[in-house]
Amino acid sequence: xxxxxxxxxxxxxxxxxxxxxxxxxxxxxxxxxxxxxxxxxxxxxxxxxxxxxxxxxxxxxxxxxxxxxxxxxxxxxxxxxxxxxxxxxxxxxxxxxxxxxxxxxxxxxxxxxxxxxxxxxxxxxxxxxxxxxxxxxxxxxxxxxxxxxxxxxxxxxxxxxxxxxxxxxxxxxxxxxxxxxxxxxxxxxxxxxxxxxxxxxxxxxxxxxxxxxxxxxxxxxxxxxxxxxxxxxxxxxxxxxxxxxxxxxxxxxxxxxxxxxxxxxxxxxxxxxxxxxxxxxxxxxxxxxxxxxxxxxxxxxxxxxxxxxxxxxxxxxxxxxxxxxxxxxxxxxxxxxxxxxxxxxxxxxxxxxxxxxxxxxxxxxxxxxxxxxxxxxxxxxxxxxxxxxxxxxxxxxxxxxxxxxxxxxxxxxxxxxxxxxxxxxxxxxxxxxxxxxxxxxxxxxxxxxxxxxxxxxxxxxxxxxxxxxxxxxxxxxxxxxxxxxxxxxxxxx
Amino acid sequence: xxxxxxxxxxxxxxxxxxxxxxxxxxxxxxxxxxxxxxxxxxxxxxxxxxxxxxxxxxxxxxxxxxxxxxxxxxxxxxxxxxxxxxxxxxxxxxxxxxxxxxxxxxxxxxxxxxxxxxxxxxxxxxxxxxxxxxxxxxxxxxxxxxxxxxxxxxxxxxxxxxxxxxxxxxxxxxxxxxxxxxxxxxxxxxxxxxxxxxxxxxxxxxxxxxxxxxxxxxxxxxxxxxxxxxxxxxxxxxxxxxxxxxxxxxxxxxxxxxxxxxxxxxxxxxxxxxxxxxxxxxxxxxxxxxxxxxxxxxxxxxxxxxxxxxxxxxxxxxxxxxxxxxxxxxxxxxxxxxxxxxxxxxxxxxxxx
Ligand SMILES: Cc1cc2nc3c(=O)[nH]c(=O)nc-3n(C[C@H](O)[C@H](O)[C@H](O)COP(=O)(O)OP(=O)(O)OC[C@H]3O[C@@H](n4cnc5c(N)ncnc54)[C@H](O)[C@@H]3O)c2cc1C
Numbered sequence: 001x002x003x004x005x006x007x008x009x010x011x012x013x014x015x016x017x018x019x020x021x022x023x024x025x026x027x028x029x030x031x032x033x034x035x036x037x038x039x040x041x042x043x044x045x046x047x048x049x050x051x052x053x054x055x056x057x058x059x060x061x062x063x064x065x066x067x068x069x070x071x072x073x074x075x076x077x078x079x080x081x082x083x084x085x086x087x088x089x090x091x092x093x094x095x096x097x098x099x100x101x102x103x104x105x106x107x108x109x110x111x112x113x114x115x116x117x118x119x120x121x122x123x124x125x126x127x128x129x130x131x132x133x134x135x136x137x138x139x140x141x142x143x144x145x146x147x148x149x150x151x152x153x154x155x156x157x158x159x160x161x162x163x164x165x166x167x168x169x170x171x172x173x174x175x176x177x178x179x180x181x182x183x184x185x186x187x188x189x190x191x192x193x194x195x196x197x198x199x200x201x202x203x204x205x206x207x208x209x210x211x212x213x214x215x216x217x218x219x220x221x222x223x224x225x226x227x228x229x230x231x232x233x234x235x236x237x238x239x240x241x242x243x244x245x246x247x248x249x250x251x252x253x254x255x256x257x258x259x260x261x262x263x264x265x266x267x268x269x270x271x272x273x274x275x276x277x278x279x280x281x282x283x284x285x286x287x288x289x290x291x292x293x294x295x296x297x298x299x300x301x302x303x304x305x306x307x308x309x310x311x312x313x314x315x316x317x318x319x320x321x322x323x324x325x326x327x328x329x330x331x332x333x334x335x336x337x338x339x340x341x342x343x344x345x346x347x348x349x350x351x352x353x354x355x356x357x358x359x360x361x362x363x364x365x366x367x368x369x370x371x372x373x374x375x376x377x378x379x380x381x382x383x384x385x386x387x388x389x390x391x392x393x394x395x396x397x398x399x400x401x402x403x404x405x406x407x408x409x410x411x412x413x414x415x416x417x418x419x420x421x422x423x424x425x426x427x428x429x430x431x432x433x434x435x436x437x438x439x440x441x442x443x444x445x446x447x448x449x450x451x452x453x454x455x456x457x458x459x460x461x462x463x464x465x466x467x468x469x470x471x472x473x474x475x476x477x478x479x480x481x482x483x484x485x486x487x488x489x490x491x492x493x
Numbered sequence: 494x495x496x497x498x499x500x501x502x503x504x505x506x507x508x509x510x511x512x513x514x515x516x517x518x519x520x521x522x523x524x525x526x527x528x529x530x531x532x533x534x535x536x537x538x539x540x541x542x543x544x545x546x547x548x549x550x551x552x553x554x555x556x557x558x559x560x561x562x563x564x565x566x567x568x569x570x571x572x573x574x575x576x577x578x579x580x581x582x583x584x585x586x587x588x589x590x591x592x593x594x595x596x597x598x599x600x601x602x603x604x605x606x607x608x609x610x611x612x613x614x615x616x617x618x619x620x621x622x623x624x625x626x627x628x629x630x631x632x633x634x635x636x637x638x639x640x641x642x643x644x645x646x647x648x649x650x651x652x653x654x655x656x657x658x659x660x661x662x663x664x665x666x667x668x669x670x671x672x673x674x675x676x677x678x679x680x681x682x683x684x685x686x687x688x689x690x691x692x693x694x695x696x697x698x699x700x701x702x703x704x705x706x707x708x709x710x711x712x713x714x715x716x717x718x719x720x721x722x723x724x725x726x727x728x729x730x731x732x733x734x735x736x737x738x739x740x741x742x743x744x745x746x747x748x749x750x751x752x753x754x755x756x757x758x759x760x761x762x763x764x765x766x767x768x769x770x771x772x773x774x775x776x777x778x779x780x781x782x783x784x785x786x787x788x789x790x791x792x793x794x795x796x797x798x799x800x801x802x803x804x805x806x807x808x809x810x811x812x813x814x815x816x817x818x819x820x821x822x823x824x825x826x827x828x829x830x831x832x833x834x835x836x837x838x839x840x841x842x843x844x845x846x
Contacts, residue, residue, distance in 0.1 A: 112683040112757040135687055157633045168631060170640070171608050184819050191755040192798035193600065193777050194644070196814045197824055197842070199607055202640035206633045226689045226712075250548040252571060252661035292689065294711020351629045353549050383630035423631035431634075438634050442621040447635050449830030453823065466635060 011051050011094050014072055019054070022064050027102075029053040038097045041084040042144075043430050045344060045394050050077070050091030057102045059177070059185065059215050066213065067183035069096055075459045076181070078209040080121065080152030083144040085347055086428025088156065088208050092462060098213065100151050106130050107216075114221045115174060115191065120151025120214045124158075127219060136221040139166035142424070143332045151214045157206030159424035161257040161328070164382040165290075166222065168424070170205040177216030178204060181455045191218060203450070208426050209461040211454040228256060228290035229300060230324045233312040234281030238262070240310045241283035242358035245381045247306050248287065249354065253299050257288040258382025259331055262361075265378040268337040275330030278314040285312070285381070286331055288324075334378040341374065342391035346403045349431075350414030351385045351423030360417060364388050364410055371406040373399070385423035386414070412437060427465045435465075436472035444469060494555065495539040497622060497653070504651070505620035507532070508834035516647040516838050518557060519584030522593050524804055526646050526841045527812050537586060539653060544628070547572060551611060551628050553656040556588025563587060567659055575603040575660040579736045588652040594644025597736040598694035598705070601756075601774045607643035609658045615642065615650035618832025628656045647838040648846060649831040663693070663707035668731065671722030673702040675760050675772070681720075682775045683757065690716035696731050697772040698742075703731045735773055735780075742771050745782055748805050750789060752779040754798035765789050786810035813843060821845065 012030065019028055029035060030052045040047040051074070056062045069076050075095030082089055091097045103119035106127065110116065111134050118127060124145040127138040140153055141160035148158070153169045154176065166172070175189035189201035204211055235241040241260060248255060261269065261284045266277045277284050285307075289299045300317065307315060318324040338345050352360055361377065364386075368375035379387040388410055392403040411421045411434045421427070421434045439447070447466040451458065467475070507514050513531030517523070520537075539557040547570040554563055560580050567573050577597030578590045591613075596605040612626025626632050626639035642652060673681060678697045685692065691708035704720055705728070706713040717724070725731070734740035743749065745768075752761065756776035766783040773780075777798075783789050786807060793800035799814040806812055816824065821843065828835070828846055840846065 110755075110757075111687070112679075113755045114686055115755075157637070159631055163631070167604065167608065170637070171604060180823075186820055186823070188820075190797055190799065192753040193774065194594070194605065194753050194799075196799045196801070197816050197820065198645055198649075198827065199594070199640055199643055200820075200823075202607055202637055202643075206637050211636075223687050223689045226715075246548050249550060252664075254661065292691070292709060292712025292715055294715075295709035298709055298711070351631050353546075353551075353629060355546065355549060380631075385631050418627065419629050420627050420632040420634045422634045423629070424633060426633050427635070435634060443623050443625065443635075446617065446621070446623055446638070446831070450636050450638070450827065453826035453830050 007094055008051060011074065015052070015068065015074060015096075018068055019065070022061060023054065023056070027055040027057065029055070038079065038082070038091060038099065041082045041087060041089045043085050043087045043428070045400070046087040046090055046429055048091045048093060050097035051094045053097040053099055055099045055102050059179070062098070062179045062213055062215055063183040063185060065096065065098065066179055066181055069459060070182050070457065073457065073459065075462050076213070077461050078151075078155070078213045080149030080155070081123070081147050083148040084152060084156065084428060085349070085425045086430040088426055088428035088461070088464060090429060100149065103151070103215065109134075111136070113191065115218050116221060117216065117218050118150060120154070120217060121149050124148050124150055124153055131221050135224045137224055138219055139163070139172050139222050140169045143335065150217055150219065154205050154214055154217060155207065155209050156424065156426040159380065159385065161259060161331070161380065164258055164380070165254050165256045170202055172220045173201065173205065173217055174220055175218040176201055176204055176214055178212035179215055180212050181457065181460050186212070189218070206426070208428065208465045210451055210465055211460065225256070225290035227293045227296040228288060228324065229296055230318040230327045231287045231289070231300065231303060231315065232277070232327050233285055233307055233315040234278035235283045235285065235310070235312055236281065238283050238361050239358045241285055242361060244285055244307055244310050244312065245357060246354050247310070248303055249382070251302060251306065253289070253303065255287045255382060256290040257286065259286040260284070260377070260379055260381035261286070261331070261334070262377040264374065264376045265334060265338070268341055268376065269330050269334055272337040272340065273330040273333050275326055276316070277330065281313065286327060331378070338376055338389055338391060341376070342393060344392050344394040346390040346392065346407055347425070348386065348388045348390070348407055348410050349422045349425040350411050350419055351383065352414050352417050352419035354384045356417040356419070357381065357384065360386065360413055363413055367406060367409050371402045373402055373406055375406075380423070383423070384419065408434060429464055432464070432467045432471070433475045435467050436475045441469060444472065494541065495536065500616060500651070501620040501622065503534075504616060504618065504836070507836045508618055508620065511834050511836065513836050513839050516592070516651060518586030518589030518592075519559065519582065521580065521582035521585040522589055525593055527844060529838050529841045531836070531839070534651070536588060536651065537584070540586075542566065543654060549628070550659050551656055552659055553628060553654060554587050555654055556586060556652040558587045559583065560585040560587055560590055571662050572659045573662045574609065574657065576600055576606045576609055577736060578606060579738070581737060587655055591643055591652060591655055592645065592647045598696070598732045598773060601777055602693050603660065607640045610639050610643055610655065611658055612656040613639040613642055613652055614654035615652050617650045618834055618837045623650070626656065630658065646841045648828060648842050650837065665710045665713055666693070666705060666707045666728055667713055667717065668703055668705045668725040668728045669717055669720050669722040670701055670703050670725050671720065672700060673697065674700050678702050678772070679757055679776055685716070685720065686775065688719070690719070692716070694732055695773060695775050696735055698731070699769060705732060735771060740771065742769060742780070746805060747782045748784060748786070748807055749803045750781050750783050751801045751803040752781070752793050752798060753777065754779065754793060754796055758796040758798060761792065765792055790814045816843070
């Protein structure tokens with residue numbers, strides 16, 4: 001700790017002079033007060049000040065910064081809008097924080113080919129807004145879409161309410177312009193539907209800033225559906241609510257969105273939004289159907305029959321854009337609504353096969369009781385992406401500890417039923433230990449191999465996403481509960 | 494089924510001896526890609542469906558499972574592979590399909606092979622058994638190495654098990670046929686592309702434009718009315734013809750080229766190819782015969798896409814459009830991390846890979 005200051009000063013001195021040759025002074029942030037704005041993402045319980053923050057204005061500057069950092073062995077962490085939930089863009093000590101906020105231009109809208117070329121700092125919603133006059137839209141719609149950047153969406157392979165039908169970020173981009181840690185510019189993918197060589201566009205998507213810095217994105221645009229209607233209903237039990245999900249999909253219907261909110265979530269949201277959700281229900285299901293007018297009416301009728309057979313209550317169907325917007329706005333306000341219940345929120349992102357929904361949901365509630373913490377579940381039910389939010393107070397060390405343990409138990413449960421620790425939020429630093437539960441030694445080593453092929457010096461967002469083998473050995477050694485090893489049949493370190 | 498420890502020993506031994514292996518599923522796409530020299534590693538016997546639950550929209554099967562078997566099973570449950578992969582023969586396996594990364598007529602509208610891959614189990618060139626992705630719809634734990642296998646032509650690992658997302662079959666389908674030349678096709682498809690019509694395939698064949706519509710009957714009817722033309726009596730014929738290359742066009746013993754381009758890219762200059770063309774994917778996929786390898790690849794690149802010599806290549810000319818040096822170097826570094834001894838299908842994708 002005592003050495004931190006001199007190292008910081010030394011590093012600053014080494015990097016500042018060369019930086020000032022090509023960067024405007026206003027785009028180099030060094031004061032500790034100003035750097036506070038960059039010390040964490042939306043997972044605020046983990047914080048770290050960077051050495052300095054740089055705000056490059058063009059691709060050449062990004063290349064120069066990378067070359068310099070490569071030469072000086074200084075780590076670089078890219079940051080979009082900082083809405084990540086896993087400390088992915090949290091700085092590393094004595095590293096550069098590369099803020100991409102000045103890359104905020106939509107460079108080209110190609111209506112005939114239905115694509116757009118954008119800079120990574122463009123906000124997600126801004127893309128859809130810009131192409132709306134042409135009856136087109138950009139499909140990935142994370143709840144954070146007002147604020148998050150498309151570069152961040154690519155780095156996390158973000159999902160959203162409509163990704164059940166229209167895919168994740170990876171399904172909605174064609175090409176990436178990437179700067180490597182050595183300052184080399186690579187174009188991956190193209191304006192065509194496929195490209196020669198390995199599918200590096202897919203590999204970079206979801207790579208959390210560990211393989212390269214994204215400086216340009218060609219996104220796909222879709223035609224707006226002729227009709228879209230939202231259905232809201234309540235259930236007296238979470239079993240029936242879960243059955244409804246499986247039955248809708250089994251009926252050959254792929255809703256544009258299929259979301260679920262539990263009892264606590266409904267009440268928290270109602271208090272903030274007054275959207276007319278049934279506050280006595282054990283769960284609320286929101287189902288959006290889109291397509292041609294006939295198709296929507298036909299599917300709607302089939303869904304209602306099925307829901308009624310499962311004793312759904314309070315079935316409400318949107319009759320206008322305004323009603324649709326009201327139902328969705330309330331769903332998207334889940335995060336601020338929960339913030340009113342407790343100072344801190346630890347959101348899990350485990351994804352499971354749909355058939356396991358009811359069982360896992362119930363088990364999570366039991367675990368919550370066991371750990372004496374409030375867990376609220378507002379989630380993308382259609383694709384099995386659970387978002388149990390563990391509410392706690394980080395100032396209370398005991399609560400914080402319990403929240404972390406409960407989180408690990410929940411993710412273990414997801415792996416146990418054949419799922420994954422993260423469906424869309426990524427690993428970052430927050431879930432790095434749980435990666436040790438999902439992957440064995442050889443698999444982690446293969447991940448490190450891929451990293452080394454891009455970044456042999458391990459300077460890009462080091463320490464995130466892929467745990468070191470030593471870290472896993474330690475974590476798996478400590479991670480024993482009820483006197484038993486969590487997964488005796490899994491490979492150990 | 495292949496015994497996994499035996500396979501691991503075999504690969505480790507080949508790595509130690511630096512003897513290249515030629516991976517083979519059913520051999521249905523042996524013509525595709527650069528030639529490989531090496532000991533044949535047959536994988537077709539590693540077959541069988543491991544898990545299929547229609548309500549999960551996921552199927553998991555061993556890589557040697559015949560594609561036909563998978564498609565027939567899905568068909569019985571009213572489901573299908575969204576990327577409509579070509580088989581080219583009844584021997585086609587799931588592993589070969591994913592390794593080649595080829596997709597059929599539905600690709601621009603439903604997605605490519607890589608879009609449906611949820612997870613794989615593979616063996617790398619060190620003989621290590623690795624599992625990436627899974628059987629769930631969304632998974633961002635670690636790098637997406639499953640999708641990376643798509644189109645890698647077996648150069649990064651031996652695919653052993655694959656999980657794919659499947660889709661419900663459309664309730665109703667019909668194909669419209671209208672008279673159109675290339676310019677009219679581009680004009681019409683750009684216009685209807687901005688409308689929410691359930692287009693699921695297109696084909697331009699000597700001034701006849703076929704448009705397949707798939708979905709609820711009402712939506713299809715609405716689109717049909719807008720598009721006009723005639724309803725084709727045999728809805729499947731043109732699509733099987735291009736997907737399986739049974740169309741007469743594909744019979745010629747000359748270098749067959751597959752150009753992947755932005756849909757609105759200009760027509761390929763007549764000086765660069767001989768005879769007729771077939772155009773699929775809303776204009777984004779163009780088939781033609783040409784002896785002019787370099788000029789064609791350059792033209793495709795300059796127009797935002799790339800060209801592959803799909804069949805009957807001229808000796809000595811590259812099959813796939815060469816990569817810029819920095820990108821090739823990255824490919825080589827990646828390959829070295831999966832297959833340090835360079836024994837898995839070396840040279841099948843690029844001679845230096
Ligand atoms: C209220 C709320 C709701 C949310 N809802 C959803 C949801 O529904 N679905 C969902 O998927 N996520 C959701 N998120 C999470 C978050 O918004 C997404 O992960 C988003 O994609 C992050 O974008 P960002 O621009 O904020 O990235 P940041 O948080 O700044 O960074 C995220 C990661 O991307 C890397 N990165 C950023 N830009 C670049 C670049 N140009 N090049 C390389 N790497 C880069 C960073 O290093 C970091 O690892 C939600 C978050 C909040 C706060």
